Amino acid sequence: MTAGRFPEITVKPNLTLNPILQSQIYVIDDFFSPTELKAILKWTENVKMENPKPPGKGEAERTARRGFIDSPEIANKLLELLLPYLNQLSPEYESKIPLLSPNIRIYHYPIKTYFKCHYDSPTLDLNSNRLSCWTILIYLSNNLKGGGTSFYTSSKNKRDSRKNKSKESKKGEEEEEEKITVEPKAGRLLLHWHGMKNGGCLKHEGDEILKGDKWVLRTDLLA
Numbered sequence: 045m046t047a048g049r050f051p052e053i054t055v056k057p058n059l060t061l062n063p064i065l066q067s068q069i070y071v072i073d074d075f076f077s078p079t080e081l082k083a084i085l086k087w088t089e090n091v092k093m094e095n096p097k098p099p100g101k102g103e104a105e106r107t108a109r110r111g112f113i114d115s116p117e118i119a120n121k122l123l124e125l126l127l128p129y130l131n132q133l134s135p136e137y138e139s140k141i142p143l144l145s146p147n148i149r150i151y152h153y154p155i156k157t158y159f160k161c162h163y164d165s166p167t168l169d170l171n172s173n174r175l176s177c178w179t180i181l182i183y184l185s186n187n188l189k190g191g192g193t194s195f196y197t198s199s200k201n202k203r204d205s206r207k208n209k210s211k212e213s214k215k216g217e218e219e220e221e222e223k224i225t226v227e228p229k230a231g232r233l234l235l236h237w238h239g240m241k242n243g244g245c246l247k248h249e250g251d252e253i254l255k256g257d258k259w260v261l262r263t264d265l266l267a
């Protein structure tokens with residue numbers, strides 16, 4: 045689908061890529077300025093939003109509204125802003141031609157909505173024939189309560205380790221599960237790993253919104 049012109053976003057020198065959990069979760073604050081956020085929220089009015097559907101077999105329940113547009117232009121603009129930070133990621137981003145998925149998704153979580161625990165999967169981008177490896181979420185809203193993105197860090201919560209679950213419990217060596225919540229601060233960009241290496245994606249969820257409306261822009265970095 046088409047949407048109006050995406051607002052101009054300026055390059056901001058000297059932002060910091062902060063590791064929240066090495067090799068898994070990173071954030072960049074102030075990726076979008078308050079003025080840019082206002083313009084982007086206005087721009088989302090052009091995106092056709094769909095109401096949530098009941099989860100399919102094996103899918104996590106999500107009660108937010110979603111919309112998407114196919115936009116290589118927006119993906120390229122976001123990539124230009126992100127490029128200076130990609131060499132600091134672990135697992136290393138090895139691609140010679142960095143690329144973001146043109147599938148730009150917008151999520152709108154009204155109060156009391158959520159996205160239950162799940163794992164993101166490497167997804168094929170049919171234009172480039174490349175798989176995704178890092179999830180990118182950019183939080184767009186102020187004045188929220190709740191609505192963080194929470195990760196469960198025990199190694200048994202990595203996608204690939206689920207296969208070994210029965211072996212682990214026999215040994216009686218289950219690790220304590222730690223929960224890390226990334227607050228959905230307006231303008232913050234979150235990167236989290238969901239590629240094949242390093243055990244895959246951590247179990248995570250979008251917490252229930254306790255106050256306000258959470259708007260998020262999602263895309264993915266392609267391997």
Ligand SMILES: O=C(O)CCC(=O)C(=O)O
Pocket residue numbers: 151159164179181191192193194248249250251260262
């Ligand atoms: O909205 C969030 O905080 C989480 C979104 C998410 O997990 C996803 O897009 O896969």
Ligand SMILES: [Fe+2]
Pocket residue numbers: 162163164179248
């Ligand atoms: Fe996810």
